[in-house]
Amino acid sequence: MPRFNSAASALRGDLAKIMRAIGKHDPTALEQAHAWRDAQPTDVLAIIALGEAFEAAHDRTAAARVYGSLIDLYPTRADYRRFAGERLERLDVAGAPLALDTYRRAVADRPDQLTGHRLLAYALVRSNDLAGAFDAILVGVDQKHPDDRYRGVDRVLRRDAQMIAAAYLARNGDRATIEKALAKRHLKAFTGRSTRVVLYWETDANDVDLHVRDAHGGHSWYSHLPLESGGELYADVTTGYGPECFEISGTPSAGPYQLGVHYYRQGPMGYGMGLLQIVRFDGRAFAFEDRPYVIMQDEAYVSLGTMR
Numbered sequence: 691m692p693r694f695n696s697a698a699s700a701l702r703g704d705l706a707k708i709m710r711a712i713g714k715h716d717p718t719a720l721e722q723a724h725a726w727r728d729a730q731p732t733d734v735l736a737i738i739a740l741g742e743a744f745e746a747a748h749d750r751t752a753a754a755r756v757y758g759s760l761i762d763l764y765p766t767r768a769d770y771r772r773f774a775g776e777r778l779e780r781l782d783v784a785g786a787p788l789a790l791d792t793y794r795r796a797v798a799d800r801p802d803q804l805t806g807h808r809l810l811a812y813a814l815v816r817s818n819d820l821a822g823a824f825d826a827i828l829v830g831v832d833q834k835h836p837d838d839r840y841r842g843v844d845r846v847l848r849r850d851a852q853m854i855a856a857a858y859l860a861r862n863g864d865r866a867t868i869e870k871a872l873a874k875r876h877l878k879a880f881t882g883r884s885t886r887v888v889l890y891w892e893t894d895a896n897d898v899d900l901h902v903r904d905a906h907g908g909h910s911w912y913s914h915l916p917l918e919s920g921g922e923l924y925a926d927v928t929t930g931y932g933p934e935c936f937e938i939s940g941t942p943s944a945g946p947y948q949l950g951v952h953y954y955r956q957g958p959m960g961y962g963m964g965l966l967q968i969v970r971f972d973g974r975a976f977a978f979e980d981r982p983y984v985i986m987q988d989e990a991y992v993s994l995g996t997m998r
Contacts, residue, residue: 695991735984757790807833808847811823841927886936886971919936
């Protein structure tokens with residue numbers, strides 16, 4: 691299996707140039723990004739570059755405005771709405787309200803794109819609205835879809851519902867109502883420990899693959915779903931959007947884990963963009979870690995860091 695390279699190595703053109711400048715703490719990076727966005731104000735990659743430059747300059751308010759401009763430019767594109775939300779959420783208070791709003795709109799516009807239901811539900815979790823999160827994930831669980839379009843997604847969404855239910859119960863949610871809703875779907879609250887790595891990509895008709903390697907040389911990917919040390923990739927999604935999910939039940943014991951993606955097949959956009967999210971659950975509450983990415987090189991193997 692080829693070695694995973696840095697995220698910057700999967701880029702090209704102006705985005706690669708600006709991301710290299712950011713990585714080197716070049717004081718002109720923000721100026722370069724501004725110039726590109728001013729010259730091509732509707733270019734998604736130029737907007738990403740400027741947002742990244744503001745983040746590097748620790749100006750989260752400006753970064754939120756830049757990522758929010760994607761929504762203003764492409765209000766009818768649910769995929770761009772979700773991608774903007776994924777970028778906004780890691781800005782915490784500066785971006786969270788707009789992220790929540792854009793996820794709501796994305797679900798309303800394209801309820802068939804199932805990643806939107808997860809993103810909305812967990813944005814509500816992060817805003818401490820457990821009742822809203824539980825309702826939102828159940829809408830996703832109940833959404834009908836072709837099995838070959840979202841392979842393995844039922845397992846992902848049903849596990850989400852079980853864990854969100856447990857968190858809601860821990861926050862004094864009405865037990866009878868919660869358990870009735872779960873029983874209707876043949877589910878029970880899950881109060882165990884879980885660590886999940888979830889991969890989204892907001893480009894249709896392309897294939898991005900999640901890879902997880904443990905400290906013992908074990909490797910989970912689409913041709914070998916389980917890790918012998920514990921944990922399993924649910925399924926291989928090949929048609930766009932994801933989610934691909936790797937889960938370790940209980941406490942991870944073979945870290946640090948190396949996380950990476952392979953741009954297996956380009957779609958009509960020519961580049962892939964999305965989010966790798968680490969979701970930790972202790973039986974009562976969640977913790978999140980967001981790692982947005984862009985890949986422009988076909989067949990690129992890109993490291994998205996470690997998980998300890």
